[in-house]
Amino acid sequence: MAHVVLKDLVKTYGSFKAVNEVSLTVNDGEFVALVGPSGCGKTTTLNLIAGLIPMTSGDIVIGDRVVNELDPKDRDIAMVFQNYALYPQKSVYMNLAFPLQMRKLRRDEIDRKVREAARVLDMTQLLERKPRELSGGQQQRVALGRALVRDPAVFLMDEPLSNLDAKLRVQMRSEIKRFHQDLKATIVYVTHDQLEAVTMADRMAVMNGGYLQQYDSPAQVFAHPANMFVASFVGSPAMSLIPLEASTANGDTVLTSAEGWTLQLSQLNARKVQRATTKKVVLGARHSTIKLHKSAVHGAIPAKAYTVEPTGDVTFVQAFLSGAIVNISVPPNIAVKPDEQIWLEFDQERIHLFDGETEMALEAN
């Protein structure tokens, strides 16, 4: 296994910048997820690491080698594709053997490695089948096996689960995680599903518009999103972002809404707002940190329930506040009706504050 270093990686198509000075380090044995919406440059980044498309500038290091000019086959990588990309005319055995044959290994060695990979992935009984005779999950396992037999320095995975149905996806998710733990493999994993990234990765690189937005552990990304994009992208339902205005009342820093209400701030949050260069502040709060009251409470803000979505475990309530949609989760035993008057109380310890102009998170120091 090996580490991967991207340094100021740039890929342009004409005047369009698909990947913009992305720098990150994947440690040896680390599982890193590249995550972001469609067209954010995550797959392009992966293809650049694989060497399937030429980069415009920057450096890629795999192990201790700069691989900028190397062909994919010489980079010591293996790739798992979204559509599995199994060779349809070849049996599972021959699919697994193919990368070894291309490396001109001896036949008995190929046989040993193929059978070992099949054993690890529990598909020895499938070796003689053709890919079209397998279920989606089995095909994906063969694709993993084809990457595994090579014993590569780095595994590159391009949305390997997005073609599976929801139930199978959850199952394969844990299989891939187990695969990573058992092999201590270095994995770069592309997904548009933030839940996959959060549940599987050691660290996640959130991308948008070709830029790396934040690169940290899922817990850190979740707890301390660097900017409004990351805040709204990670977590489901998305973090509510409420545009407000900073002002001073009786010497205290407060946030006021165009709707007329004001929100008192804790000392720490007040310091964050005071350090901002703009009056425009965006308040971010996750659904679970907002308390819903059915009668007026000191410090709670009045709102009107818009929709109510029971899911069984929790009930999600949506309300409009200062022109933004706010998601609140409540226990299922609390009955809320649409258009009912409610009061929302924010947890000062767990709210996020963003600069309304730069969209960056506000820091206290």
Added chain:
Amino acid sequence: MTIVTGKTGARGRLRPLLRKIWEHRADYAYVLPAIAVMLIVIAYPIYYTIELSFFNTPPGLQLRDKIFVGFGNYTSILTSPVFWKVTSNTLIWTLASTFIAFVLGFASALALHRDFIGRGVLRAILIIPWVISAVAASYIWKWIYHSDFGIIGAVLVGLGLADRPPNFIDSVSTVLPSLIVVNIWREFPFAMIMMMAGLQTVPDQLLRAAKVDGANAWQRFWHVTFPHLRNVSTVTILLLAVANFNSFIIPWIMTGGGPSNASHIWITHIYELAFGRQRWGVASAYSVLLFLILMTLGYFYVRALSGNERKDGSA
């Protein structure tokens, strides 16, 4: 199950069938005109050809006075040296044209599959032989090959490669290859278009997977592209083979089958027997034999097509 007697059993089976037909009477009415036309223009000629093939029709005798000869026409065909000459010509013509046109078309398709400047123009130019009229092309090639005025002869003599213009289509040994060249020139664009369409369906991800797996350009072609094109190749080859077996225009216009049957293939021979020498019976017997051969080819064509569907259905 109860055991029924033959009579009620037959009625028991017949009734539901009749009722079904009656229920769908409108549907049958819709297809009736098409069936009627097909019976008149396809089924009846086939029947009449088969019937004629058992009769002798000497020129000068009216067709209704034809003489029944049983399998006489067939035996005289199969024992005639001309039959074997024409058959070997047809086989050479069909196999050589089909194989070379396919290889050339496939190669052009592969070349045109890459992105380069002028690709669209080149593609348009390469399709020209297929879209211009076969009759016009045949006359043009006749002049190109002409031993006195042909441009190939003139160029060869001009370059000093030959003392006098070679005989392309007036010589027994060169006429068939010369016609095959024209035929290949005319139909390779068809193979090219078919294979170009096939190439576009090769999944990009598979090619990239093979690249990561360490396959070079030739190995990617052999392990990914070529297997993927197996079905479209089969269909293309079969369509070319049937078209070549049925060729008429090029040999008929350029040589009329000559010199001394050297460029006669089945269709031109049948045409000459029937409409040149009024030997309807023999020509019909030839047609029946050809019909049987083409039906066999057609069977494989349909099987290749349905094999295609079966694979797509399970994928």
